[in-house]
Amino acid sequence: MTMANARILVVYYSRTGATRKVAQSLSDALSCDSEEITEAGSRNGIFGYLRSVMEARRQIPSCIAATVRDPSLYDVVVIGTPVWAWSLSSPVRAYLLANRSSLPAVAFFCTLGGAGSDQVFGQMRELVGKRPLDCLFVAARDVASANYGPRLATFVEAIQREIENGRSRAATSAA
Numbered sequence: 001m002t003m004a005n006a007r008i009l010v011v012y013y014s015r016t017g018a019t020r021k022v023a024q025s026l027s028d029a030l031s032c033d034s035e036e037i038t039e040a041g042s043r044n045g046i047f048g049y050l051r052s053v054m055e056a057r058r059q060i061p062s063c064i065a066a067t068v069r070d071p072s073l074y075d076v077v078v079i080g081t082p083v084w085a086w087s088l089s090s091p092v093r094a095y096l097l098a099n100r101s102s103l104p105a106v107a108f109f110c111t112l113g114g115a116g117s118d119q120v121f122g123q124m125r126e127l128v129g130k131r132p133l134d135c136l137f138v139a140a141r142d143v144a145s146a147n148y149g150p151r152l153a154t155f156v157e158a159i160q161r162e163i164e165n166g167r168s169r170a171a172t173s174a175a
């Protein structure tokens, strides 16, 4: 597999737009498909905030809408979430629980106020049951000021390198 023919999907949830912005930058940089995880209800206001904290802390998956793209048709799925209460957001938890058996190689990214990315990546890795190709966290203030280009480029390069390495391994084992 080469970058030229690799099929990559970016899947993400975003409550207030920061994770969406990073996801769009990623799908542009990787020239790949993307899909936003959505829900029927609203998380606006203080009650939406508190419900989000409670679900994240108790590790409760939320009720998400059916997704359109089948992750098993891709070579790499890049999954993005906001950090909620030092935990994975409940919509992305629901997505991973629903799709973990059909996920190919994965990479993770998150946006956050300041702390909790290690815990979130640990939870994602545990749910998926495999080591990510790479992980990226971006502070919300850096998203707002569009100050994440170099770190995003490093993440993209790491994914591209893993894809190429996978090709090398396949070529070696076939030889």
Ligand SMILES: Cc1cc2nc3c(=O)[nH]c(=O)nc-3n(C[C@H](O)[C@H](O)[C@H](O)COP(=O)(O)O)c2cc1C
Pocket: 013, 014, 015, 016, 017, 018, 019, 020, 049, 050, 052, 053, 081, 082, 083, 084, 085, 086, 087, 111, 112, 113, 114, 115, 116, 139, 140
């Ligand atoms: C319910 C809730 C809990 C949050 N908990 C944390 C946290 O534990 N650590 C942190 O650094 N940021 C926390 N944040 C901030 C978000 O992770 C951050 O603003 C993120 O970029 C929002 O992404 P979004 O705009 O895609 O929804 C929290 C935000 C919300 C709404």
